[in-house]
Amino acid sequence: MLIYRSELVNKTFGESSMILKNILMVSVVIGSLFSADWNYSKNEDKMTGKKSFFVMGESVAPLSKMDFPYADTKSRMGFRCADKSQSVSFIFNVTPNLSRSKTKDGYSQVTVPIKVDDTPYLVYLKQRFGSKFLTVAKRKYKSDGYEVIDNVYSFINTISKSKKVLMQIGWHGNGGVYFEYDTNGLKENIEKMQNECGFTKEENLEKKKLEMLANMSKEEKVIYESKMFCNKEYGGWILNKNGNVVCK
Numbered sequence: 001m002l003i004y005r006s007e008l009v010n011k012t013f014g015e016s017s018m019i020l021k022n023i024l025m026v027s028v029v030i031g032s033l034f035s036a037d038w039n040y041s042k043n044e045d046k047m048t049g050k051k052s053f054f055v056m057g058e059s060v061a062p063l064s065k066m067d068f069p070y071a072d073t074k075s076r077m078g079f080r081c082a083d084k085s086q087s088v089s090f091i092f093n094v095t096p097n098l099s100r101s102k103t104k105d106g107y108s109q110v111t112v113p114i115k116v117d118d119t120p121y122l123v124y125l126k127q128r129f130g131s132k133f134l135t136v137a138k139r140k141y142k143s144d145g146y147e148v149i150d151n152v153y154s155f156i157n158t159i160s161k162s163k164k165v166l167m168q169i170g171w172h173g174n175g176g177v178y179f180e181y182d183t184n185g186l187k188e189n190i191e192k193m194q195n196e197c198g199f200t201k202e203e204n205l206e207k208k209k210l211e212m213l214a215n216m217s218k219e220e221k222v223i224y225e226s227k228m229f230c231n232k233e234y235g236g237w238i239l240n241k242n243g244n245v246v247c248k
Contacts, residue, residue, distance in 0.1 A: 037057075037058050038055055038056065038057060038058075038185055038186065038189045039054075039055070039056040039057075040053075040054070040055055040056075040189055040192060040193070041053075041054045041056070042054065042196065050082065050083065051082070051196075051197075052080060052081070052082040053080070053081045053082070053193045053196050053197050054078065054079065054080050054193070055078070055079040055186070055189045055190060055192075055193050056076060056077075056078050056079075056091075057076045057077040057078070057181060057182070057183075057186075058076060058182065059074040059075065059076045059093070060074060060075060060076065060179055060180065060181060060182075061073070061074050062075075062177050062178060062179055063178040063179070063180060064177070064178070066171070066174045066177060067173060067174055070094060070097075070171070070173075070174065072093070072094075073092060073093065073094050074092070074093045075090055075091065075092045075093075075179045075181075076090075076091050076181070077089075077090060077091070077165075077181050077183075078090075078091045078133075079156070079189075079190065079193060081193050081194060081196075081197035081199070082197065084197060084198050084199055086152055086153065086156060086194075086197075086199075087135060087136070087152060088135070088136040088152055088155055088156060089133040089134060089135045089136070090125070090133070090134040090135075090167065090179075091132060091133055091134075092132045092133075092134075093132065094132065095130055095131065095132050096127065096132070096134060096169065096171065097171055097172040097173070098110050098127065098169065098170060098171065098172070099170035099171060099172045100170045101127075101170075106128060106129055107126045107127060107128055107129070108126070108127040108129070109124070109125070109126050109127075109137075110124075110125050110127070110134075110169070110170070111123070111124050111125075111139075112125055112167060112168060112169050112170075113146065113167075113168050114149075114165055114166060114167045114168070115165070115166040116158055116159055116162045116164075116165055117162045117163055117164060119147070120146050120147070121146060121147050121148065121149050121158070122146045122147075122148050122149070123136060123149050123155065123167075124136070124137050124138070124139040124150070125137065134169075136149075136152050136155050137152075138150055138151040138152065138215070150215055151212075151215075156190060159183055159186065160183070160186050160187040160190045161187060162183045162186075163182075163183060163184050164180060164181065164182055164183055164184075165180070165181045165183055166178060166179070166180045166181075167179050167180075167181070212224075223245055226245035227245055229247070230245060230246075230247035230248065233247065234247040234248050235248060236248040
């Protein structure tokens with residue numbers, strides 16, 4: 001850990017050099033205080049040789065202490081990339097006892113509100129029975145008042161640019177429980193994970209495009225493809241009074 005000291009390094013440079021050095025040292029210390037502690041690791045399967053890459057955040061307690069037997073509950077965010085496929089989970093030290101969830105195909109499924117910095121969103125999470133992981137999953141749905149993050153790629157791209165993420169989950173016996181995660185420094189770790197996993201920016205964009213198209217209706221796809229054609233061939237598009245796409 002860096003320690004701030006006020007001392008002359010070399011009298012030749014005078015008092016201004018001492019002040020400059022002190023400012024730089026303080027800046028480095030402040031920078032380290034506002035950067036979350038992310039753990040980056042990788043693993044290779046001994047049988048197949050396939051590699052997996054992980055980014056794990058710090059464990060945090062809920063903003064308000066939970067009742068027994070969950071008083072020592074903690075959570076952290078975990079990211080994984082393998083075979084150019086990414087996943088994100090909220091990981092707990094106990095099995096989350098979710099309220100307001102639905103059960104299907106061996107999973108509990110729940111939609112939760114999160115706030116990325118100051119912007120609210122809705123995210124769809126899945127939990128295998130008995131698991132300590134709540135994993136971001138894709139699902140198409142609409143909501144009044146909230147923007148929806150409907151797939152893992154959008155989730156990663158959204159939060160990697162942020163400083164903090166606040167999540168509220170319904171927990172039996174405790175009502176709405178809030179967890180706040182520090183996301184400072186996440187972007188650099190995600191980029192490292194994606195690069196080592198074999199992702200390129202173009203592949204990531206293509207993945208996002210495919211996810212987006214998969215969630216579109218036939219009408220939405222026609223509009224989207226018309227816009228892309230107009231952008232490529234004519235440099236832009238407008239909507240006419242009937243709501244149809246017209247190339248410029």
